[in-house]
Amino acid sequence: FMYDKELRKQWYQRRVRGDMDVGDLSERFALRERLHCKSYAWFIRNIYPELPLERDLVGSGRWRTDADTCMDTRGGDLTNGKLLYLGPRGEMDKPNINSNRFLMLTNDHRLMGLNYCADSGYADGLQFHPCHMNGGGQAFMYDKELRTIKQGTGKCLTGNSEKSLVLMEECRENDQTQLWTPEFKYY
8 A cells, every 4th residue: 555645645644754765666656557456545445434535534643722732542542432531732743653642533523543433422531432424422523713623412522631531511612622723634
């Protein structure tokens, strides 16, 4: 897939060395042509359609609030039932090791890691569960002008510093804990 121009940029954004020079790939491009290989984009669209491509995204990477905090998975891959925490923004400039803070918000309203979607239908905080595409607790709408992330309940995604969690709370006008900016914007 590294020979797929469509996905190379998106892949490197998730890695520690996003600016790495991969060298001359002309032999690999020729091999791909000779073997009539399908692209990685084809693989995603036909085999693993749950994983969004860049064109399917509103934003991705590290999401920060105006209150100098950011969404944080606190290590490792997202798994069923894992909470979405709030971390200090100060670490935003460090490499994105283990993709602890790499999240995607899709045009079809999913806030997700690679395999699981955030869901507000559980106890305290947002938890990650298999994506079900039924909306409800897994539907998050981003207002690009207001920079808020809302659900159909009218509540807003909030970085709650007291609990160190990302929660759904009543929307408050110009509340810095509810104003979100993605690292990579696609709008």
